[in-house]
Amino acid sequence: MKYTFLCILVCVALFNNARAQSANGKSKPVSVKILIDSLDRALDRIYIFPDKSKMMGSYLKSQMKKGAYKNIxxxxxxxxxxxxxxxxxxxxxxxxxxYDPEFLAREAAQQKNSGSPDFTEAIKQAKAENFAFRKVEILDGNIGYVLFHGFNGFIEEAKPTLHAxxxxxxxxxxxxxxxxxxxxGSPWMVKQICSYFYQERTRLNDIYERRRNKTMEFWAEPELADTMKLSMPLYILTSKHTFSAAEDFTYAxxxxxxxxxVGETxxxxxxxTGPxxxxxxxxVDIPFARSINHITQTDWEGTGVVPDIAVASDDALPKAQTLALEAQAATATTDEKKKQVQWSLRALKAHEYTSTDNTIYEKYxxxxxKFSVTLKEAKLYLHDFNGRTFLLKPIERSLFLATDWLQAEFLTSASGSISLKLLGKPGWEDIYERTK
Structure with a gap:
């Protein structure tokens, strides 16, 4: 486990370092033939797919013969x-x-320093980044929302943050x-986070390593969940940028x-991978192992994880909220709960004004x-008796969102008179006739 995580960590660090480097001074001319031969041997020895490694080696040699690298x-x-x-x-x-000419020097220095990795600075940095967790909140309709940008490998150090x-x-x-x-990031963090959402020990995705011809099984373990049993419905948002361990979690x-x-493939x-x-x-960062699911007998390499509900990435959150609220509506047992859910579903449809035509809303x-409604630059504003002003965002033609707890609907009678109906989030409603 430590070896695999170290490989992943070093791979990421080297990749970022290589991006930042520029050639300093003059370097010795590179022997392309020696480089290609060495790379070919490494791929043949380590890469997870032997047949692909042979194809890659052959292609690089053919490119070299064509002079593709001659003038670089x-x-x-x-x-x-x-x-x-x-x-x-x-x-x-x-x-x-x-290209990372300092790689061997760093490796030698590491071996000199007791031969074991020193993660002190990496842990310090991970803490400074809150172990990649960015936001946790309760959305309308009592829906939990958790946003994080990586599966950090320092599991024990991260547990207080995860549990919280x-x-x-x-x-x-x-x-x-x-x-x-x-x-x-780390498959062990995938295991840890998965463990919050299973009531019993459940097999996730395995990892098969070619060099040792061994398969490591990964299981969700409820005892890792700090006594929590999160059995509520779960929705995962994805995009084309969702990658690696994030896909591991999603696929499992x-x-x-x-x-x-919900989202994109x-x-x-x-x-x-390891350097x-x-x-x-x-x-060269060479994938030396592959994930494989014991149920599907495959993984998501090259294809990605296909969402259950395909929508554009930007639309994934409101779509997941809608799905969660619709599920609540289907099981609501009281009129009050049904009203609250319908209020929340309507609120999700609120959008920015798309027209600059004042005539659309001027009749309101x-x-x-004790309330007044004004029109300014083709937008409606609600003013209450406490001196507060709310921009009314359109939901439907006569229904608007004022705040996260108040909606306003304009009712037109058969005779053409207009009333203002205020709908509060807890389910209350008040109607006011227009006086001016």
């Missing part, structure tokens, strides 16, 4: 070109090559987990029918008892 003197540009050619043969979002986040939403009627900008939840996936990366030195300052302007 910048090592970083050479790495980019080779990386692009690798993806031409077989698309793998985890397979990358970069999921305990905050433990009394909700549904939970939405937002992974639309989650790039992945979908296959086990524990969550409804994910990025399609299912391979744990390998291939000489002359070049490092006027005084309604």
């Amino acid at each position: 003197s910048d090592p970083k540009l050479l790495a980019d070109k080779i990386g692009s050619d690798l993806q031409t043969v077989h698309r793998d979002g985890h397979l990358r090559i970069h 986040a999921f305990r905050f939403v433990s009394n909700t009627d549904a939970v939405i987990i937002d992974l639309r900008n989650n790039g992945g 939840m979908q296959v086990n029918k524990r969550a409804i996936i 994910t990025g399609g990366g299912a391979h744990p 390998v030195d291939v000489g002359q300052g070049f490092v 302007a006027g005084t309604y008892g």
Whole structure:
């Protein structure tokens, strides 16, 4: 476990470091042949798909014979070109090559310092970033919302944050987990977070490692959930940027029918990866293992996780809210609960004004008892007796959202007179006749 996590952590660090580096001073000319041969051997020895590694090696050699790399003197540009050619043969979002001449020196220094990784600074940084957790809140309709951007590998250090986040939403009627900008991380964090949502030990996605020809099973373990049992409906938001461990989490939840996936098809990366030195300052991140689900006997590599409800990424949150509220409406047992749910469903339809034509709404302007409605720049505003002003956002032609607890509806009688109906979030309603 520590080895795999270290590989993933170093891979991410090297990738970010390589992006930031620029060639400093003059470097020795690169022998492309030696580089390609070394890369070919590494892929053949380690890459998770032996048949693909042979195809990639053959393609790189054919490109070299054609002179595709002959005039590339910048090592970083050479790495980019080779990386692009690798993806031409077989698309793998985890397979990358970069120029990092300091890689071996860092490895030697690490070995000198007791031979074990020192995560002190990495843990400090993870804490500063709140272990990638960005937002936890209760949305209208008692729906929990949890947003995080990564599956951090420091499980024990992160547990207080995790427990606090999921305990905050433990009394909700549904939970939405937002992974639309989650790039992945540790499979052990996937296991930890999954464990909050299962009432019994449940198998997730396994990881098969080619070099050792071994499969590591991953299970959701309820005893890891700090006594919480989150059995409410779960919705997971995805986008094309949802990747790696975020897909691992999503796929396991979908296959086990524990969550409804809403959004876009994910990025399609299912391979744990580690850095390998291939000489002359070049490092290749090689996927040495693959995820595999014991039910489907496959994974999401190259295809992504296909959502249950396909919508544009920007529309995923309101769609999931709508689904959760509709489920509440279907099971509501009191009129008050039904009114509250309908109020929330209507509120989700509120939108910005799309017309600049004053004539559309001018008939609603006027005084309604202790309330007044004004029209300014084709937008309606509600003014109450406490001096507060609310922009009325359209829901339907005569129905508007004033705040997260108040809606306003204009009723037109058969004779043409207009009344103002105020609908409060708890379910109360008041009607005011227009006096001016």
